[in-house]
Amino acid sequence: MLFNTIDFAVFLPIVFILYWFVTNKDLKLQNLLIVAASYVFYGWWDWRFLFLIFFSTLVDFTVGMQLKNESNPSKRKLFLWISILVNLGFLGVFKYYNFFLDNFLTAFSFFGMEIQANSLNIILPVGISFYTFQTLSYSIDVYRKKLEPTNDFVAFAAFVSFFPQLVAGPIERATNLLPQFFTQRTFDYSRTVDGLRQILWGLFQKVVIADQCAVLVNDVFENYNSYSSVLLIAGAFLFAFQIYGDFAGYSNIAIGTAKLFDFKLMRNFAYPYFSRDMAEFWRRWHISLSTWFRDYLYIPLGGSQGGKGLVLRNVFAIFLVSGFWHGANWTFIVWGALNAIYFIPLIMLKRNRKNIDIVANDRKLPDVKELMSIIITFLLTCLAWIYFRSESLSDANYYIYNLFSMKFEVKDFGLKMITNLVLTFSYICLLVLFEWVWRRKEYPFQEGAGAELSRWSYYVFIGMLVLIYINSNQSEFIYFQF
Numbered sequence: 178m179l180f181n182t183i184d185f186a187v188f189l190p191i192v193f194i195l196y197w198f199v200t201n202k203d204l205k206l207q208n209l210l211i212v213a214a215s216y217v218f219y220g221w222w223d224w225r226f227l228f229l230i231f232f233s234t235l236v237d238f239t240v241g242m243q244l245k246n247e248s249n250p251s252k253r254k255l256f257l258w259i260s261i262l263v264n265l266g267f268l269g270v271f272k273y274y275n276f277f278l279d280n281f282l283t284a285f286s287f288f289g290m291e292i293q294a295n296s297l298n299i300i301l302p303v304g305i306s307f308y309t310f311q312t313l314s315y316s317i318d319v320y321r322k323k324l325e326p327t328n329d330f331v332a333f334a335a336f337v338s339f340f341p342q343l344v345a346g347p348i349e350r351a352t353n354l355l356p357q358f359f360t361q362r363t364f365d366y367s368r369t370v371d372g373l374r375q376i377l378w379g380l381f382q383k384v385v386i387a388d389q390c391a392v393l394v395n396d397v398f399e400n401y402n403s404y405s406s407v408l409l410i411a412g413a414f415l416f417a418f419q420i421y422g423d424f425a426g427y428s429n430i431a432i433g434t435a436k437l438f439d440f441k442l443m444r445n446f447a448y449p450y451f452s453r454d455m456a457e458f459w460r461r462w463h464i465s466l467s468t469w470f471r472d473y474l475y476i477p478l479g480g481s482q483g484g485k486g487l488v489l490r491n492v493f494a495i496f497l498v499s500g501f502w503h504g505a506n507w508t509f510i511v512w513g514a515l516n517a518i519y520f521i522p523l524i525m526l527k528r529n530r531k532n533i534d535i536v537a538n539d540r541k542l543p544d545v546k547e548l549m550s551i552i553i554t555f556l557l558t559c560l561a562w563i564y565f566r567s568e569s570l571s572d573a574n575y576y577i578y579n580l581f582s583m584k585f586e587v588k589d590f591g592l593k594m595i596t597n598l599v600l601t602f603s604y605i606c607l608l609v610l611f612e613w614v615w616r617r618k619e620y621p622f623q624e625g626a627g628a629e630l631s632r633w634s635y636y637v638f639i640g641m642l643v644l645i646y647i648n649s650n651q652s653e654f655i656y657f658q659f
Contacts, residue, residue, distance in 0.1 A: 178221035178222070179654070180379075180380070180427065180431075180654075181383055188214075189434065189437075192214045193437055196211075196438055204361055205331060205332075207362065208331050208335045209331050209335075211339060211340070211358075212331060212335050212338060215335070215338035216338060218340040218343065219304075219340070222303050223302075223303075226302040226303070229305070233264060234333065234337045234338070236259070236263045237264070237333075238330055238333045238334075240256050240259055240260040240316050240319075241316065242326060242328065243256045244256050244257070244316075244320055245325075253320060256320075257316055260313065261316070264313050265309070268305060268306065268309050272305065272504075303344045304343055304344030304345060307346050308343060310469055311336075311337065311349055311350075313473075314349075314350045314351050314352075314473070315351035315355065317473060318350070318352055323352060327355065332355070332359060333355070336351065336354055336355045341431040341435045341438075342432075342442055344654075345424070345427045345428075345654055346427075346428060346445060346465050347432070347442050347443050347444075347445040348465040348466055348469055349442060349465070350443075350469075353441075353443060354442070362438065362440075363439060368436050370624075371433075371436055372433040372435070372436030373437075374433070374620075374636070375429050375433030375436065376433035378639070379427065379428070379430035379431075379433060380430065380643045380647070381639045381642060382425055382608070383423060383654070384647050385604050385639075385642045385643060385646050386419070386422030386604055386605065386608055387419050387426060387655075389600070389604060390416070390418050390419035390601055390605075391419050392597065393412065393601060394412055394415050394419050397409060397412030398572075398576070401572070401579055402575070402579065405584045406579065406584050409580040411598060413560070413562060413563050413580065414559060415605075416562050416563075416566050417450070417558060417562050418608070421446075421449070421450065424445075424463070424654070425445070426654075427654045429446075432444070432445070443464065443465055444464060445463060445465050446461065446463070446464065447461040448616050449461035450555055450609075451551060451613070452532070452536075453551055454523055454531065455554060455558075456520060456523045456524070456528075456531075457532040457533075458558060459516075467499075470498065470499055471495070475492075475495045478490075478491045478494060478495075481524060488524060488525070489521060492517050492524060493514070496513040496517035497513045497514060497517065499513050500513020500514065501513065506569075507570050508564045508570055509565065511570060512561050512562075512564040512565045515560070515561045515564065519557055519561070535616055560577070563580075604642075611635075622635055622636065622639075
């Protein structure tokens with residue numbers, strides 16, 4: 178079920194009414210409603226995959242109970258590995274089996290050996306990478322004794338399948354989200370309004386920014402050999418805002434929806450395109466995944482402690498795994514490696530923690546140095562995004578080659594193309610303006626941000642744009658494929 182569809186527009190009020198006016202006096206009944214609603218939400222795509230998420234839930238719940246009653250270190254480690262192997266096993270089969278098989282066959286054919294093997298004709302379950310990492314955080318934290326395991330299966334199932342963030346995050350930690358299912362929730366008008374504001378902003382990012390950028394981006398990337406350098410530059414620039422609007426939009430809708438039910442999800446984006454270096458960018462982009470890899474991979478490997486060789490290995494490990502997490506394609510691995518190359522000089526020079534505060538926090542505008550840093554960081558990010566968006570490494574390499582060829586063709590700029598470019602860039606400018614003005618807030622138009630009359634004018638304006646575009650160029654959220 179997509180957030181930007183009539184299905185969800187009907188589904189959400191029904192669940193909201195049942196939650197606050199029918200089950201509000203019984204916490205367990207509320208949790209059971211969340212599980213039922215989440216399974217309906219997830220099963221809307223393909224009900225068969227409900228068995229997969231249920232089995233994953235059952236395994237990690239059982240592992241948690243066994244860890245609770247086991248003190249033997251060897252047996253505790255065995256239970257943890259059961260959780261890891263089951264979860265990553267599902268991920269490996271559904272997401273990576275064909276990738277490894279194809280590369281295995283290619284490697285043997287390189288040496289003149291032909292091996293016959295059949296690939297699997299299977300559909301990638303929506304959101305499997307997200308809820309897999311979420312359940313793994315529970316098993317790992319219980320194993321580390323950072324979290325007391327629960328014996329309430331309904332509450333645990335609600336934690337795993339919580340529909341606002343089930344299919345594209347934020348990837349919640351069990352230490353943050355799970356305890357909220359044991360706390361009495363109360364209806365709060367101001368929190369509900371806050372949630373609706375954030376949902377509106379998320380819809381603007383998705384419907385007005387991402388989906389409109391997608392039309393031009395798809396055209397340019399599919400026909401990059403036919404277009405001039407100017408359009409290829411525009412295509413890379415627009416994809417940067419497409420993926421940002423798409424994913425940050427989903428996160429804002431998810432966080433806002435959770436607020437309607439008195440749940441607090443972690444912030445997933447913090448205006449990343451205002452970053453002054455790549456370290457700051459990765460503290461502001463997909464925060465839930467970046468911190469997951471930091472806590473469960475980077476730090477256990479040694480983090481930034483030890484010699485430069487170890488630090489170099491750890492940085493490359495976290496970025497390569499992050500790239501591979503995004504998809505079974507060499508383009509994602511190169512994307513991850515390129516970001517590692519961007520990041521390494523900062524950590525080697527111990528400048529990775531230089532830019533912690535919000536840019537121009539005590540000023541209206543950045544100074545020249547800050548502005549140049551933001552522009553350079555954004556351009557480096559756009560270059561890496563080309564690999565992320567391309568179907569293959571050769572497509573990405575040729576795209577970049579053509580981009581720097583400085584070829585210009587007037588015929589590329591027909592009236593329709595110019596109109597679409599001008600309109601889309603206008604909306605991007607609007608997005609950047611709003612986010613800059615409200616960069617000290619979690620999202621634009623948050624409570625307390627400006628006079629009430631001016632905020633209502635923004636709500637009406639943004640709402641009208643969403644209604645105008647919501648049924649045109651509608652597309653699934655990009656991160657559903659991950």
